[in-house]
Amino acid sequence: MPSCGRWSARRSPSWRGCRESPPDVLLRKLLGPQNRNLWFWVFVGPFAIGLALFTYVPLAWSLYLSFFDAHNTVTPEDFVGLANYRTMLTDSAFQDSLLTFVVFTAVIVPATFALSLALALMVNRLRWMQAFFRSVFFLPVACSYVVAALVWKLSIFNGVRFGLANTVLGWFGSDQIAWLSTTDPPWYWLVIVTVRLWLQAGFYMILFLAGLQRIPKTLYEAAAVDGAREGWQVFRHITFPQLRATSVAVVLLLVINSFQAFDEFYNLLSSAKGYPPYARPPLVHLYILALGKEQNLGLGSAGAVILALIIGVATVAQARFFGLGRRED
Numbered sequence: 001m002p003s004c005g006r007w008s009a010r011r012s013p014s015w016r017g018c019r020e021s022p023p024d025v026l027l028r029k030l031l032g033p034q035n036r037n038l039w040f041w042v043f044v045g046p047f048a049i050g051l052a053l054f055t056y057v058p059l060a061w062s063l064y065l066s067f068f069d070a071h072n073t074v075t076p077e078d079f080v081g082l083a084n085y086r087t088m089l090t091d092s093a094f095q096d097s098l099l100t101f102v103v104f105t106a107v108i109v110p111a112t113f114a115l116s117l118a119l120a121l122m123v124n125r126l127r128w129m130q131a132f133f134r135s136v137f138f139l140p141v142a143c144s145y146v147v148a149a150l151v152w153k154l155s156i157f158n159g160v161r162f163g164l165a166n167t168v169l170g171w172f173g174s175d176q177i178a179w180l181s182t183t184d185p186p187w188y189w190l191v192i193v194t195v196r197l198w199l200q201a202g203f204y205m206i207l208f209l210a211g212l213q214r215i216p217k218t219l220y221e222a223a224a225v226d227g228a229r230e231g232w233q234v235f236r237h238i239t240f241p242q243l244r245a246t247s248v249a250v251v252l253l254l255v256i257n258s259f260q261a262f263d264e265f266y267n268l269l270s271s272a273k274g275y276p277p278y279a280r281p282p283l284v285h286l287y288i289l290a291l292g293k294e295q296n297l298g299l300g301s302a303g304a305v306i307l308a309l310i311i312g313v314a315t316v317a318q319a320r321f322f323g324l325g326r327r328e329d
Contacts, residue, residue, distance in 0.1 A: 062301040070298035084302035094303060097285040098310075104281060105258040107193055112254055113247075116201045120208035121235075134209065138202040145199060145263035152195045153180065153268050180269060183278055188269065192279070195264050200257070204250050211246035215239065248322040252315060259311050262287070282307050 031037050061074070066084050068076035088094050123133050140148070156164045159178040166176045179187045219238050228234055240247075262283040269276055275288060282303070290300025 062304055064301075065297050066301035066305050068298050070296070070301070072295045072297075074297060076298065080298070084298045085306065088299060088303045088306055093280070094282070094285060097280045097282045100279055100281050101259060101261070103189075104192070104261060105255060107189070108196055108258055109251065109254045111193065112197060112201055112204060113250060115197060116204035116250070117208050117243075119201060119205040120212055121239075123205070124209055124212045134206070137205055140198050141200065141203045143199060146267050148195050148199055149264045149267035152191055157191045181276075186278075188279055191268055192264055195268070196261070199264075204254070207246055207250055208243065211243045212239070215242045248319075251322070252318055255314060255318065256311060259307065259314075 031041075065074065065076065067079060067081060069078040069080050069084075070076040119137050123130060123137065126133060157179040158164075158166070159176070159180065161167065161170065161176055163179075165179065169175070169177065177187055179191050182188070215238070219242070220234065223234055223238055224230075228237070260283060261281045265279060265281055265284050266275065266287070269279055275284065280288075286300045286303045286307070289303065290297050
């Protein structure tokens with residue numbers, strides 16, 4: 001008689017009384033009746049393993065390092081408790097990086113929101129070549145942030161007279177501007193904001209475009225019968241209210257992406273002399289702290305945990321404020 005510890009999907013009814021071991025129970029639940037879930041795990045399994053190894057394990061290890069004095073090592077032994085967190089919360093450089101994030105968010109979120117919505121409205125009104133213009137505006141999304149930053153830095157906003165921006169200024173008799181090194185006024189913000197706008201506006205345009213195409217045509221027909229004028233009046237009272245769910249999702253994604261700003265800042269402002277003391281968002285500051293001269297992985301990990309908590313709290317607060325997930329009347 002076979003052992004009850006060996007499970008088979010084709011087991012006869014007489015085996016139902018056998019007591020299964022915990023591994024057999026887990027295997028039966030994962031595979032499902034008659035191995036129906038087998039192909040699901042065949043395709044999803046490699047991705048799940050990669051996600052665990054390259055995302056969740058590093059996150060757990062970073063949390064572990066945040067409680068230790070980890071200088072130049074990823075296997076520390078000196079437990080310091082919450083000392084790293086106290087140091088980061090009182091660090092003026094880390095506080096300045098959070099202020100940089102606030103400034104960046106205050107500019108990039110409304111600018112991207114307005115630009116992507118305007119592009120979506122224009123593309124949605126096209127009666128011909130709509131797919132072409134949708135693809136053209138979305139194409140920058142596929143571009144690498146590093147490549148785009150280098151193009152902005154070396155070609156468009158180059159500080160010498162051969163840069164495109166300075167060439168255009170020269171046509172009007174204006175002086176050349178060192179775009180990335182001038183802090184009064186801070187022209188580097190123009191470079192950073194424009195490259196981020198170019199890279200991400202197309203993605204959010206697609207989201208708004210999907211929301212626009214879901215608005216029932218009968219609403220516009222009813223508005224026309226009631227005498228509503230096309231343009232701002234229809235947009236204010238029909239189009240924009242119908243885009244409420246999409247608008248909330250766009251704002252949430254924009255804020256989260258602003259917290260994660262790194263590539264454009266680092267590649268635009270860093271040089272052979274290193275990164276300047278200004279315009280350091282949180283991720284750039286933590287990168288320099290953990291992988292720079294100090295190699296303080298404990299403080300860097302504590303700062304990363306603090307940043308993750310701030311993102312989580314900000315996201316939940318926005319979701320509650322906008323009523324995300326709330327049933328509409």
